[in-house]
Amino acid sequence: MNEERQAYRIKQALDHGLQDISPASARRLEAARHLALARQKQAESQLLANTTSGFSFPAAFGRGSLPAGLRQGLAILGLLLGMWMSFYWHSEQYVAEIAATDSALLADDLPPDVLQDNEFLAWLIDNTDDTAEEALSEE
Numbered sequence: 001m002n003e004e005r006q007a008y009r010i011k012q013a014l015d016h017g018l019q020d021i022s023p024a025s026a027r028r029l030e031a032a033r034h035l036a037l038a039r040q041k042q043a044e045s046q047l048l049a050n051t052t053s054g055f056s057f058p059a060a061f062g063r064g065s066l067p068a069g070l071r072q073g074l075a076i077l078g079l080l081l082g083m084w085m086s087f088y089w090h091s092e093q094y095v096a097e098i099a100a101t102d103s104a105l106l107a108d109d110l111p112p113d114v115l116q117d118n119e120f121l122a123w124l125i126d127n128t129d130d131t132a133e134e135a136l137s138e139e
Helices: 002-018 023-051 068-107 118-138
Strands: none
16 A cells, blocks of 8 residues: 555656646657657567567468458358368268278177177167067058
């Protein structure tokens, strides 16, 4: 709290002294402030360039080359495309696994450990009941 009070006093003293500054000095101070801000931005961009050395974007993708809304739209589109590709790949993997199991069932080429799987046996029993009901309804 003591620091806040001291900062408030300094602010009041600076604001009071602001009235005594000539317009020419105020313009020079404003120009110096703009120069300092420009140098700070330049230093930040230089630091960013140093941290990303070896990785640079083409000028077409630089900051300010595309409107912010378009950049965000492209980012969302890329994210959605990546999600769709992931879903597609996983579904292809799932279908391939099912196809391999179906081929093994049709060829009677099942490994012994499949017959020990309780879920597989339950599936066989369920399908056998369905097949028996279909055969009885056809007669």
